Each structure stands twice: as structure tokens, then as C-alpha cells.
Amino acid sequence: MDSVVIFDTTMRDGEQAPGATMSLEDKVQIGKQLERLNVDVIEAGFPANSRQEVEAVAAVARAVRKPIICGLARPVFGDIDAAWEAVQHAARPRIHVFISTSDIHLDRMLRKSREEVLEMSVKGVLRAKGYCQDVEFSPMDATRTDPLFIYQLLEAVIDAGATTVNIPDTVGYAIPEEFGGFVKSIMDRVPNIGRAVVSVHCHNDLGLAVANSLAAVKVGVRQIECCINGLGERAGNASLEEVVMSLHTRQDYLGVTHGIDTTQIARTSRLVSDITGMAVQANKAVVGANAFRHESGIHQDGVLKERTTYEIMNPKDIGLTGSVLHMGKTSGRAGFRAHLKEMGYDLKEEEFGKAWESFKEVVAKKKSISERDIEAIIAEEMRTVDETYRLDQLHVTCGEPGIPTASVKITTADGQEWTESAVGDGPVDAVYKAISKVVSLPNQLQEFSVKSITESTEAMGEVTIRIQSEGQTFVGRGVSTDIIVASGKAYLNALNRLVAAKGEQAPVKS
């Protein structure tokens, strides 16, 4: 049975989702998790975007050794050189060259003729080929392009050395049967198509990205481009977990296999949601909180008698074990380390030390610890942004009647200690105002959300916030058994990211 190549573009197209910006450290952390998930290709970014992007993609290429690491580039030498500068560090590098091909993009956006686009594409592929063997080519907006031009262009880039040709439904316009027919016509009409892997990249504007990808598999496509949680430009890309679980569950119909370790799906989904601050809707297929919950009495009765009466997938297959760990106050460092290893985490000594300290804090407050709690601790500790500001103490008084008041003690990286107090509309507002008195970085709070990591009143709370400063968005996350503390940590985390991105010194107290 053929295997479908799973090409993850969470860190490139996914990052194009508004507000989903990822730092270098975020990308390395996601890259390592994608490696555990066993994806075949990771598109780690668009290096021509900025110096930071070159460095982030290079860091992923150095840290993540098993999958192919891919960098996106337009067919211009500067882009291709930047992509190579970043991916050359990979064990298996790939350069992905793309250009628009539809008349509307050519006339209104690029102002180029088809001949010019063809010439640029071939030159771009040849330039990329001068750097590495593995070159992918994408005609952007393929589904609104004259098919005859697509056939001609793909033949030319395959002759120039493209080893994968990708058919993007850039604006999510296609309908499954039609898309399958279009891809089939490419297979039939491009004479040298057998020399390349045919791939698809579907957007979800009409909610059809996964259906279109599967229709393409049915006619012989062997690479699917997708994102964790269906992240991506506008309505997003095909969701990796839905594509993979469809291939898995309906192998009888689709007739292909995949190399994904499906038991890592839930954890990968949570990590990407934690890092980007983009929540997963409860009724999202495969990874939504309700995906395996049964509400109606009839369904519950059925599932209790025989799980498969209403479940087509086993929650265990996507890594939902719900297991409670036999770890508590008396558990030692070695036991904790062994458990992390079992969960697939291989932490550096410094990261482990921080995780251990957080673990001890949590077990002091909670009776039972789940793997989800540990994931949350690790996600927080490994989101290593330089701690320009550290929250050392937080004290809040509030109640009815009463004036919510917060006092904070913050230590800066250069050892200064600041103590401030403020009153606010509520305890969280008071904490934010007190912190803002110490950290003089103007910003607007755009989003604030609290969720419980596990169930029960003693659960850890997770706060995600988004702040905006000079048009840039920064996500901050904080975890604690106390949601006010989690809010303070989340705000400082976002401020630390803001400082790191701007490369500024810690501003002094206003």
C-alpha cells in the first residue's frame, strides 16, 4: 500500500493566521513535537521574510533531525538564497518555490505575462536545485488557473528538476469532485509527472480543505500539506489531525497508509494551541473537547455497552489516555525525569531543573497530577523567552464590598527589584495596572482568556492573553492553580516577548 507524505506547514502557513506569530523558541518546540508526531516534512517558515525568520528556520533545521525541513521562497534569487541559508543545516533540506499562476493574480498583482512566470519558475527551480536535490514547486491559485497553463508549467519545472509539484487551492474555491478531476487531469496531461511526487495544499474557505485533500488522494496524490488544528491564512488549511485520522480510519476506502504516530496528535494540538493562543473549538473534529463526549442517554448507553456503537475512532489512538499519574509530593527527581522520558520529552538539564521546580509547586497544591498537567508545565518552561521581568510576589485583595487591590514585586534581569500597587475594576485589572506601573511598555490588551487545564476545582488554570504594541501582536501564557497568578504570569510573559522582539533593554519604571 502506498504511503502519503504528511507535509506540515503549521510554522509557515499556520503562522500566517492573524496573531499566530511564533518566536524561534516556539518554532523549535513545535518542531520537536512534530518530529515526535513523525511528520515527513516540516515547512518551518518563509526565510526571505526577515533575519529572524532565517534564524528561526535554521534553529529548527539544527534541532529537528528526522523530518525533511523545508523553507518557502518566491522564484527570485534573494528568496532562494535565504531559504538555503536557513535549511542548509537540516539533515534533509528542501526548498519550496512558489509563484502565482492565475490570470487574476498575474494581471492585477504580479503584472507579468504567463511567459515571464514560466521563465521565472524554471530559473527559480534551477537556482534551488543548485543548492539541494529536494525541490518543490507550487503554482499559487492553481484552481483558478487555466489548466493548460498549469500542465505546461509543471512539465517545465519537472524538467528543471522539481521533485514534488504541489497543487494549491489557495483561496479554498474547489469542490471535492471537481478538484479530484483537476488533479487527475494533471496526472494524465503532464507527460513527465511520474518523475515528481504530486502534492495538494487546500485552504478551508468553504470548509472543504480536508474533503478536497482526500479527493486528491483518491486519484493518486501522495503528499498532503496541512496544519495542526487547521491553522493557516484566513479560514486556515486542511487540518492535519482530520486528514491523518481520515486516512487511518478509512484506509479501507482510501487505500493508502501514513507514517504518523497518531498517539501524539492530542498533545501536538494542545501545544500549538498553547503557543499560538488560538483556542480549539469544542466541537472540532478529532481534537475538540467534545469530540469523544456522549451527551444523549441512548448514545451513552451504547458506548458503555460497546464503545464502537458511537465511536469510529478510539480516543487512545490520538493520545487521549486521561491517565492520572502516580506521582505526588513524595515523588523524586528521578521518577519525574523517567516519566518525562516516557512521555517523549528529552529536556536539557536547565529545562529539567525549571520543570522540576514547577512540578513541586503543583503537587503541593493538587491531589492528583495528570499527564496534561505535566504537558502544561513543560510547555510553560520550554517557552523560553528571556525573562527580562520575573514575577516574584503577587498579593491581591478583593471581595464584595471592597476595592480590588494588587501589589506586585518584579525582578528585572539585571537584578533590580520593583514593588508597586494599584487598584482596578477587578483583581486581574488591578494586577495588570500594578505590573504596568513597573514595566513602561505601552500596549493594548486585545484578548484575555482563562481555561481550566483539567477538570475539578483544584485544576490548574491557564490564562492566555494577546497584547498589541505598534501593530505587532504578542501572546502571553501563564499557568497556575491560582488564576490571578496565572494572569500576572501571562501578562509578564507577553511583555517579555515584546521586549525580546524589539531587542530593547528592560525599560525602567515610569
Ligand code: KIV
Ligand atoms: O496557499 C498557497 O497557495 C500557499 C503556497 C505558498 C503554497 O500557501
Ligand code: ZN
Ligand atoms: Zn496556503
